[in-house]
Amino acid sequence: MASSTAFSSGQTGEDREVWISLKEAIAASSGFRRWQAEKMVSDVLLEPKDLDEQVYAYLKETLNTLAY
Template sequence: MSKVILRTSRHHKIIHFWHSFQMSISSPTPTNDTSIWTSLKQAISASSGFQNWASQLSTPERADLNPDTLVQRYLRETLETLAY
């Protein structure tokens, strides 16, 4: 029972984080937020986890998505995996 409660609680925290993250990157207000997102995006896209994930995408799928969208999709899928 406690594992189910812990998993549910963790799931809700991850979902809450994801929604907050989506809101912050979809409408950055100060320039500082934009520079933080740019640095974060560069660090994520250079990571081995991202590189492995991207290598599993088909070439046309990778070509059709811009770097922002690829990183957002990677983060969403990673957080969804962690939630379960």
């Protein structure tokens, strides 16, 4: 899984601000909260992960689902 440092490498301060705003909006969404609860129930997230990693995993899974 990508670490939070992967999100900041090569990014400008403006890019980082956009990511932070986007991450906070996604984390506040009902879809993300439902996904997070399902992952915790199914023990997929066995170890605590930072919010960057969780949002990244959520977006990846969501985009993969939409691709089918």
